[in-house]
Amino acid sequence: MSHPPPLPDRSTWPEVRALQEIGAHFHRRGWSLGTSSNYSTVLGRDPLQLLITASGKDKDRLTPRDFVLVDGEGRPASATEPKPSAETLLHTLLVRRPGVGAVLHTHSVWATLLSQRHFAQGGFFIDDFEMLKGLAGVTTHEHREWVAIFDNSQDMAALARQVEQALDDPQRPTRHAFLLRRHGLYTWGRDLDEARRHVEILEFLLEVLGRSAN
Amino acid sequence: MSHPPPLPDRSTWPEVRALQEIGAHFHRRGWSLGTSSNYSTVLGRDPLQLLITASGKDKDRLTPRDFVLVDGEGRPASATEPKPSAETLLHTLLVRRPGVGAVLHTHSVWATLLSQRHFAQGGFFIDDFEMLKGLAGVTTHEHREWVAIFDNSQDMAALARQVEQALDDPQRPTRHAFLLRRHGLYTWGRDLDEARRHVEILEFLLEVLGRSAN
């Protein structure tokens, strides 16, 4: 009789430690309560290797066993991996885009509220805030950032296709982030540090907009 | 002349440590300020043994002596136990239901406000939020969660009977939680981890509803 091999021990991986710290930080802020949110970072290209949070883990107490190594189609790299997040397809879609090395998805109160408030318009602009300069490539507050909102869905393949088509909308291209309705924020960066900074910048701006008149 | 025996030393019990951590965490969040809130977890069945916070303790500084062992009727297991919370009857009622191993009761600002806002309707629905998937057994955001509101009372026996009858209301069954008017939230889970997660999920959703238009 054979036993399943033990889960891989990744306690010494710097990426694991960085993601644990991010989970504790975002949980403290109220952006990743309960088992909400998922985070990923690219470990290799050719072929793509992505480390992503496993499904259903408390984000303030991520252990080295709460991560999954997946390939470019979001499949676990081996039979010993835990179950990846259901939203892995959105992560693999995003890290295939140029310059994206990490994806962070959070569930904050203000993102949830704004995703409903502006859903009928398909999204909203954030413009003219100094804080926008914290987003990669933005060098002046005189910037208009489009934040698209997609309807929430449990059909991840369909949702991923819809997102992929909309990201490059010539009228309103997505640069740094989008929202899922009554769900949360997706943002990314060339590495975890940049993606973490984008979460802070965007959550700040969403709170500012959320506290402005409806 | 006889002395009362000393309070039981439970500093090494994992359940005590888990409840201390929960108290500190919920206090930091503002969900259990002062001596508000009470928490319990099942230690044994046949006969039922429940460990519950003692009456009137500060939740950010629970000591191993601030817990009581009670039986299925909420009576202290021995004469050396401290006084259990007045609301013990609500806990014993809940842990007799299938699949309930822990009960957490919190007092947050948003629970207090919503319990008044929707009292005349007997409760309110929370629906269509991704965050609902953090509740046990919910697998899609397309879910309607009924949160009943009961009038507050100091007559715990009467309140417990009223709650018991309403939980299985065929029109609007209670699945995960209810509110007491101008008082707070009751939720539960198969164990402390699940109940703790339900508090985080529900407090998040109450804040979202509370910040939406009145």
Added chain:
Amino acid sequence: MSHPPPLPDRSTWPEVRALQEIGAHFHRRGWSLGTSSNYSTVLGRDPLQLLITASGKDKDRLTPRDFVLVDGEGRPASATEPKPSAETLLHTLLVRRPGVGAVLHTHSVWATLLSQRHFAQGGFFIDDFEMLKGLAGVTTHEHREWVAIFDNSQDMAALARQVEQALDDPQRPTRHAFLLRRHGLYTWGRDLDEARRHVEILEFLLEVLGRSAN
């Protein structure tokens, strides 16, 4: 030529440690930012000895030298004491009342807002909240707590006389707390633990009222 004697070293006094912890806790909550707030506890009676925070100290970093020993008239016990808070007279007035062993004064956003909102009515009632049971002597939520509001003043002797007369108003007696307009909250207890609990209970209730419709 004589040097002034050094400030008394009180680093081992339990009251000093308790007050340092309270300062750090209330600062974290946002109830004692900057040099606002002052705290005191009775050390002896006959004659009255009160330990109170010195004037103008940051409450998140109180050192053992940031406290003053004063007598029943609020005068420093010796020439080596630092300058007591300007509001010492309010503390000595309160600790002369029966059952008062500690006084805590905080400056929160919600206390400031409510002290203005209800000033014209001379105060407001807090009633029918379970959280009221955290106040000493309150055993049911069916309780009406009167919170008087006094106009702010830099003339502490005049303000103390006005407060003293109003505390025992037969129509609306003050039980646990009062506000100073656009200034903050005063509450007290038989000891520091009780007074600290009263701050938590009252700040919670002020936030609930503050977030209710104006």
Added chain:
Amino acid sequence: MSHPPPLPDRSTWPEVRALQEIGAHFHRRGWSLGTSSNYSTVLGRDPLQLLITASGKDKDRLTPRDFVLVDGEGRPASATEPKPSAETLLHTLLVRRPGVGAVLHTHSVWATLLSQRHFAQGGFFIDDFEMLKGLAGVTTHEHREWVAIFDNSQDMAALARQVEQALDDPQRPTRHAFLLRRHGLYTWGRDLDEARRHVEILEFLLEVLGRSAN
């Protein structure tokens, strides 16, 4: 072939440690999220030497290498310094004024909202709050503090000239702080402790005003 000399090691400088603590503290409060904010303190006069945060650093994780030594015109003291913040000119302008030894610039939600709400009036008064006494030189709550608002700009030389002229406006002189529109708060003090206290006092008062009716 020559290597650039290593960045100066300033890990033992007390000013560096104080600025690191300020960054962590303000980040926790939500006043310096992401790479927003910059802080400076005077190290010497004749000639002026100012230590200021380097450009684009996360404020919750400032390292001893994230600071720049600049002269009175905001130029790095040597070729081995990192790039100073773009807003260095505002800092050097401020520390040339009498009694200013440190400048702290933060980006809070309430500062951002108020800087827009009152922009058309050129600023707003804060008056009649006890908390104002935490500002240097203010001894009574019966004080009117003018907070000017300047339009945001990426042209720091032009902005610095505009600020310099307005600070001494005889009608509405600036005493402790000003805002940049949709950007943040500038305040200062004779040293870092005083400037840090001014941030706490002003952020508190901005939140009070922000939560008052629009």
